[in-house]
Amino acid sequence: MAQGHxxxxxxxxxxxxxxxxxxxxxxxxxxxxxxxxxAGAGALFILPWAYQIYVGQGVTGLNVPVFWxxxxxxxxxxxxxxxxxxxxxxxxxxxxxxWRRAISRGAETMTFFALLLxxxxxxxxxxxxxxxxxxFPYPTHRQLWTSFISPLTxxxxxxxxxxxxxxxxxxxxxxxxxxxxxxxxxxxxKQLYEFLSFxxxxxxxxxxxxNKACMFFxxxxxxxxxxxxxxxxxDFALSIVPGYTKTIFAxxxxxxxxxxxxxxxxLMLSTMRAAYPVMKKYITxxxxxxxxxxxxxxxxxxSYLTFVExxxxxxxxxxxxxxxxxxxxxxxxxxYLFALMIFCNSVLPLIYTIRKVRITVFGRFVxxxxxxxxxxxxxxxxxxxxxxRKFLPWMWHDYSPSWVEISISVGTLMMxxxxxxxxxxxxxxxxxxxxxxxxxVPMKSKKxx
Amino acid sequence: xxxxxxxxxxxxxxxRPGYYKKYDHKFTMVIDLDRCNGCGAxxxxxxxxxxxxxxxxxxxxxxxALNWIRIERYVEGEYPDVKVxxxxxxxxxxxxxxxxxxxxxxxxxxxxxxxxxxxxxxCVGTYTCATYCPYDARRFNWFTYKxxxxxxxxxxxxxxxREMGVMEKGTFCIQRIRAAKDKAKDEKRALKDGDVTPxxxxxxxTGAMVFGDLNDPESRVSKLAKSPRRFRLLEELNTDPSVIxxxxxxxxxxxxxx
Numbered sequence: 001m002a003q004g005h006x007x008x009x010x011x012x013x014x015x016x017x018x019x020x021x022x023x024x025x026x027x028x029x030x031x032x033x034x035x036x037x038x039a040g041a042g043a044l045f046i047l048p049w050a051y052q053i054y055v056g057q058g059v060t061g062l063n064v065p066v067f068w069x070x071x072x073x074x075x076x077x078x079x080x081x082x083x084x085x086x087x088x089x090x091x092x093x094x095x096x097x098x099w100r101r102a103i104s105r106g107a108e109t110m111t112f113f114a115l116l117l118x119x120x121x122x123x124x125x126x127x128x129x130x131x132x133x134x135x136f137p138y139p140t141h142r143q144l145w146t147s148f149i150s151p152l153t154x155x156x157x158x159x160x161x162x163x164x165x166x167x168x169x170x171x172x173x174x175x176x177x178x179x180x181x182x183x184x185x186x187x188x189x190k191q192l193y194e195f196l197s198f199x200x201x202x203x204x205x206x207x208x209x210x211n212k213a214c215m216f217f218x219x220x221x222x223x224x225x226x227x228x229x230x231x232x233x234x235d236f237a238l239s240i241v242p243g244y245t246k247t248i249f250a251x252x253x254x255x256x257x258x259x260x261x262x263x264x265x266x267l268m269l270s271t272m273r274a275a276y277p278v279m280k281k282y283i284t285x286x287x288x289x290x291x292x293x294x295x296x297x298x299x300x301x302x303s304y305l306t307f308v309e310x311x312x313x314x315x316x317x318x319x320x321x322x323x324x325x326x327x328x329x330x331x332x333x334x335x336y337l338f339a340l341m342i343f344c345n346s347v348l349p350l351i352y353t354i355r356k357v358r359i360t361v362f363g364r365f366v367x368x369x370x371x372x373x374x375x376x377x378x379x380x381x382x383x384x385x386x387x388x389r390k391f392l393p394w395m396w397h398d399y400s401p402s403w404v405e406i407s408i409s410v411g412t413l414m415m416x417x418x419x420x421x422x423x424x425x426x427x428x429x430x431x432x433x434x435x436x437x438x439x440x441v442p443m444k445s446k447k448x449x
Numbered sequence: 450x451x452x453x454x455x456x457x458x459x460x461x462x463x464x465r466p467g468y469y470k471k472y473d474h475k476f477t478m479v480i481d482l483d484r485c486n487g488c489g490a491x492x493x494x495x496x497x498x499x500x501x502x503x504x505x506x507x508x509x510x511x512x513x514a515l516n517w518i519r520i521e522r523y524v525e526g527e528y529p530d531v532k533v534x535x536x537x538x539x540x541x542x543x544x545x546x547x548x549x550x551x552x553x554x555x556x557x558x559x560x561x562x563x564x565x566x567x568x569x570x571x572c573v574g575t576y577t578c579a580t581y582c583p584y585d586a587r588r589f590n591w592f593t594y595k596x597x598x599x600x601x602x603x604x605x606x607x608x609x610x611r612e613m614g615v616m617e618k619g620t621f622c623i624q625r626i627r628a629a630k631d632k633a634k635d636e637k638r639a640l641k642d643g644d645v646t647p648x649x650x651x652x653x654x655t656g657a658m659v660f661g662d663l664n665d666p667e668s669r670v671s672k673l674a675k676s677p678r679r680f681r682l683l684e685e686l687n688t689d690p691s692v693i694x695x696x697x698x699x700x701x702x703x704x705x706x707x
Contacts, residue, residue: 056613057574058591063512065585067576127574127589127614134573135553144571145555152553152577239581240547240686387580391683392538394521395585397512 012436018278019428020184030275030421037418045411048404049124057127059404066387066399071125073379074409076253077260078117079159079232080375084261085111086166086225089173090218099290101434102282106272107265108170109429113419114264115163117412122159124408151234158231162224169217172210175200176433192426229254236382242320243328243386248312252305259298259345260375263368266291268420270364272429282430285359292358295371299349306346306378320391327389328381337377344374472563474640475544475663475691476621478650479673480537482696484657487520487535494652495539498622500608502594515588517619518649537658539649540565540586540619541682541690548587551577556616563691564621572615579616583683584690587618621660622647642668663691 052059062069085107092100123129135156137146146153179200182193200206233253236244246252269287273279310329313321329338348370357363384399401409423429462470495501495518502515518539525532542565549557549565556571557578579587593613596603604610607624611617622645629644642661650658661670670693673679678695 056592057589058508058513058613062576062589062591064514064579064588065512067579067589125576127576127616128572129574131573134571135575146553147555150551150553150577152551152575156553235577239551240583240688241580390585391583391686392521392585394519394523394538395512 012439015432015435015439016180016184018281019430019432020181021278022276022429023181023425023427024185024189030425034418034421034425037414037421041411041415041418043411044407045415048407048411052124052404052408053129059402061400061402061405063397063399065390065395065397066384068125068387069384069399070380070401070405070409071121072383073376074412075118075121075125076232076379076383077376078114078121079229080253080257080260080379081264081372082111082114082118082162082166082261083225083229083254083257084265085109085114086162086169086221087258087261088265089169090221090225093214093218094222098438099287101438102430103265103269103287103291104434105170105173105431106268106429108166108173109420109423109427110261110264110268111166112170113416113423115159115166116419117416118159119163120412122155151231151238154231155235158224158228162221162228165217165221165224169214169221172213172217173431173434174427175210176202176207177428177431180432181428189426225258226254229257236386241386241390242318243324243382243389246309246312248305248309252302252309255298255301255305256345256375256378259295259302260372262291262295262298263371263375266295266364266368267372270361270368272424279430282435288359288364289355292352292363295349295368296352299345299352299371303346306342320389324386324389328385334381334385338381341374341377341381344370345378348374472559472664473561475563476542476626476645477661477663477670477674477691477693478621478647479659479670479679479693479695481657481659481673482536482694483678484655485535485537485653486655487522487533488654489520490652490654491518491537491649491658492516492520494648495619497603498605498608498648499620500604500610502596504594508591513589513591515590515594515617517586517588517617536682536694537649538584538586538682539692540621541584541688541692542621544689544691545687547581547583547686547688548578551575551581553577562626564623564626566620566623567616567618569609569611569615569617574614574616576616583686583688587616590615590617 060069060071085104088100088107089104089111092104123132126132134144135146135153146156175197178193179197179202182190182197185193230250230253233249237246237249239245266288269283269291273283310325313325328334348367351357351367352363388398389396495516496503499517501517504514508514518537521536521538523534525534542563544559544563546557546559546565549559552558553575554571554573556568556573558566558568560566574589576589579585579589590611590613595601605624607628625647626645630640633640633644640662642665645660647658647660650660659669659673661668663671663674665671673695674693676695678697679693680696681690681693684690
């Protein structure tokens with residue numbers, strides 16, 4: 001196989017130094033940007049949320065037919081973004097795709113922080129978030145139990161399982177890297193790495209166990225990719241609301257999730273490469289080329305499923321379904337949002353058919369932003385928009401998000417970015433041992449630094 | 450076939466959450482639309498009886514009025530030739546309620562009277578019940594609503610005052626049902642027809658609303674429910690609602706009282 005995915009002029013030592021350099025060496029600008037995003041998260045997310053908890057959900061734009069607003073849109077959106085990490089790590093791990101190695105850690109980290117936001121948005125959208133633990137089945141003296149027929153209980157288990165296994169998967173991959181870095185690092189970092197690497201010495205038995213564990217979790221997480229987002233879609237599909245109750249929702253949501261997740265990975269890789277030029281050694285055009293192909297395939301699948309979703313509704317020709325479709329496709333301003341969604345998710349990704357575009361800034365950075373916007377709009381057009389046109393026309397009412405909802409959405413995005421930036425400064429964002437696997441054993445004839 | 454039936458029964462059980470296989474009562478309301486003149490007395494009575502907050506013009510404009518019963522008005526035609534249709538809609542107490550399926554914490558379930566009840570203290574506010582409800586009968590406490598000083602004396606002591614963040618909906622005046630059952634138990638007799646009258650039915654000036662137990666074949670609702678004029682709202686959704694409407698429809702599709 002042509003190994004175009006790695007500029008293979010590095011020795012093991014150079015890999016260690018490069019990646020430790022990412023962690024330890026960065027200018028004051030990095031801290032300022034990270035701090036700004038953190039402060040933004042505090043001002044735009046924490047304070048409005050505290051205000052919302054204190055005053056009540058009335059500060060949102062929700063009203064009587066539209067009870068699910070952009071909090072739920074963000075919830076589904078971030079579940080979608082979380083899917084790419086698992087796709088790239090687990091699926092490509094099992095299929096032994098070599099170009100996965102340099103980017104899997106970044107994608108897994110994205111999954112982890114996206115799932116953090118997913119859990120947060122469940123709390124944010126609740127009327128009484130301080131009682132959220134009631135949704136867990138725990139023994140109480142009042143013998144209260146959760147309802148196992150509720151799609152929301154499915155959600156609790158799906159998201160819980162997914163978060164737990166993603167964290168374990170991320171951590172298992174980190175162990176050999178932390179051990180490697182503990183030799184290079186000093187100060188608190190050395191102590192942290194030594195503690196977290198649990199006395200990893202790189203013996204045969206340890207490598208064997210680590211590989212088996214990663215293999216097990218890959219096989220375990222892969223069905224979760226499909227089931228978690230199917231279950232998220234069942235929050236909607238198991239109701240009887242026109243626009244929600246569609247059998248196609250599970251595959252439709254999974255495809256959309258993978259599409260938005262891959263767009264998120266492209267965006268993340270491009271940003272990191274811009275911030276750390278040393279990464280150009282490890283993340284090459286070959287990666288963008290391959291991910292671009294995946295984006296194209298998923299975009300085509302998404303287009304097909306969108307067509308089927310609309311067409312089956314039109315063919316069924318029930319009055320509620322037609323009313324819902326009319327509202328979504330033919331009523332301004334939603335028709336413009338629908339058109340924008342189609343442009344972002346179906347038309348624009350067609351440029352990924354051209355290899356040259358896949359590796360330019362446009363394919364690496366601009367188009368993914370559009371895809372993410374399009375996927376957010378898709379969820380918006382499904383969740384609050386369907387509720388605006390339920391069965392009894394007397395109760396029809398439109399929805400627009402209030403400043404609190406918009407501020408919390410932006411603030412959580414800022415929190416995601418700042419947490420990611422902190423992670424990059426503490427843990428290796430490129431899997432050292434996997435990159436070394438690619439390099440092969442260093443030959444004696446090679447010049448050592 | 451027996452295995453098939455067992456599985457079918459099991460699945461039907463799952464669709465019907467709650468602890469009761471057999472219900473003591475099947476409380477039903479019959480609303481005669483040919484008698485209803487849309488005056489709105491039922492709405493006002495409900496506000497008074499159930500401690501509903503009055504939220505004001507702005508909140509009502511945002512469609513956040515906390516009315517458990519509403520009169521839906523539909524206007525057909527252009528000015529000189531106008532027809533107005535109206536229908537009072539409240540929680541339909543569906544026997545196969547979509548809302549009960551959605552709640553993750555059993556805050557809404559079927560009680561022993563066949564009523565669809567809401568447990569305020571258990572509600573965590575996921576909105577799922579309201580989203581799944583095809584009748585839009587559920588209302589949410591967007592804020593903690595409090596009545597100002599002398600007005601708090603109007604509170605009905607038999608009804609809970611709800612706090613911010615919980616869902617609520619029409620109850621068929623469950624406090625009156627409870628009181629009537631207690632009284633019947635004290636007098637060592639079964640609940641009889643006419644013991645319970647929800648406030649909306651009590652206030653209705655034309656007597657369009659009749660409340661009773663459909664399990665009792667001699668009750669007024671059982672007799673009215675056999676009327677050829679009967680229909681139920683959105684019956685095609687298979688929610689099996691407990692509110693029965695009566696309306697005479699002419700051959701050309703128009704009603705009688707328009």
